[in-house]
Amino acid sequence: MTPQQIAQRLGEKFGSAVTQSLPDDKHPRVHTTAEHWRQIAEFLKFDGELAFDFLACLTAVDYVADNKLCLVADLISMTHHHEFAVKVYMDRDHPTLPSVSDLWPAADWHEREAYDMMGILFENHPDFRRILLPEDWQGHPLRKDYEFPREYHGIPGSYEMDWKQKADYPA
Amino acid sequence: MLASWPIRPYNAGNFSHTRERHMSWIENRFEEGLIVTSMDWAINWARTSSLWPMTFGLACCAIEMMSFASSRFDVDRFGAGAFRATPRQADLMIVAGTVTYKMASRVRRLYNQMPDPKYVIAMGACTVGGGPYFKYGYHVVKGVDLVVPVDVYVPGCPPRPEALQEGLMRLQDKIRAQSVGLPKGSKRAAKLGLPTPAAAV
Numbered sequence: 001m002t003p004q005q006i007a008q009r010l011g012e013k014f015g016s017a018v019t020q021s022l023p024d025d026k027h028p029r030v031h032t033t034a035e036h037w038r039q040i041a042e043f044l045k046f047d048g049e050l051a052f053d054f055l056a057c058l059t060a061v062d063y064v065a066d067n068k069l070c071l072v073a074d075l076i077s078m079t080h081h082h083e084f085a086v087k088v089y090m091d092r093d094h095p096t097l098p099s100v101s102d103l104w105p106a107a108d109w110h111e112r113e114a115y116d117m118m119g120i121l122f123e124n125h126p127d128f129r130r131i132l133l134p135e136d137w138q139g140h141p142l143r144k145d146y147e148f149p150r151e152y153h154g155i156p157g158s159y160e161m162d163w164k165q166k167a168d169y170p171a
Numbered sequence: 172m173l174a175s176w177p178i179r180p181y182n183a184g185n186f187s188h189t190r191e192r193h194m195s196w197i198e199n200r201f202e203e204g205l206i207v208t209s210m211d212w213a214i215n216w217a218r219t220s221s222l223w224p225m226t227f228g229l230a231c232c233a234i235e236m237m238s239f240a241s242s243r244f245d246v247d248r249f250g251a252g253a254f255r256a257t258p259r260q261a262d263l264m265i266v267a268g269t270v271t272y273k274m275a276s277r278v279r280r281l282y283n284q285m286p287d288p289k290y291v292i293a294m295g296a297c298t299v300g301g302g303p304y305f306k307y308g309y310h311v312v313k314g315v316d317l318v319v320p321v322d323v324y325v326p327g328c329p330p331r332p333e334a335l336q337e338g339l340m341r342l343q344d345k346i347r348a349q350s351v352g353l354p355k356g357s358k359r360a361a362k363l364g365l366p367t368p369a370a371a372v
Contacts, residue, residue: 141310153275155272155317155318157313
């Protein structure tokens, strides 16, 4: 299927749950919200015409100006040789999503990384903990308002960096 | 007394003395094959010429360290080619690569597991002072000297193997200057009631 057909099919099935449809973009995708992510994911995987059986990438973006976090899932169908992406927008203060690691095993570590770096909480994840940083680390470093550690276990950190002083930091 | 190292050059400036006057009381009194040296010189010679590094690479600098150990640069010429797979057998820790906060505790533990005397070479910009991660790296230790004491700093990103060889030779110079005895002047200082160096206690 072409990206236009995939977007149309998702639009017909989910209606207003698809908040935005961008099949002609360089990165063909639909946008949705956190509460619809799980059913859209199940549909993408189990629908015979879509059959997205491979999760190529799962990552996250911090839109601090809009107070939103966004999960980006890039999917490929090995059976039909087409690809598509879904962006899931959620509230920055309560970033909770259902896990899709039972649908795509690749999501297991990717969701742990999204939690580690962005602080997105995944429900029903089989092994939900940090993947890269130490377990006692404070904060989620890829968030735009992250403050650098001044000290970690007695090792002094950098005092050079104060994100609040940066010109591009939104007030 | 025993010959000191380096052996004093022949007093070339003063021709009025005969050769006999310059020979010490101990010279030519033993049979052939007997070597007389100072403990300091012998111990330092052994330490400088068999520095066993630990097999320990953290990032891209480790590639240069491997090159430094292999045939083209051949660190075996300096006696430091026996990379040990355990800190218990190593004298030298070449911290080759970015030290993260998560790794810092492991680096410190490995250093603590090494037997004395032990030496550390900080290889590359990251270990010298955080390098490219100094400002924007939330996870990088701003210099491995915040974690373990460093003897020689080798800057570069990464340093060429020649630079690491230079660092090794400077470390050997440092070891040659060591003494097993009290630091010079400490007895005199103790007599005068001055504070003695910490190493002497």
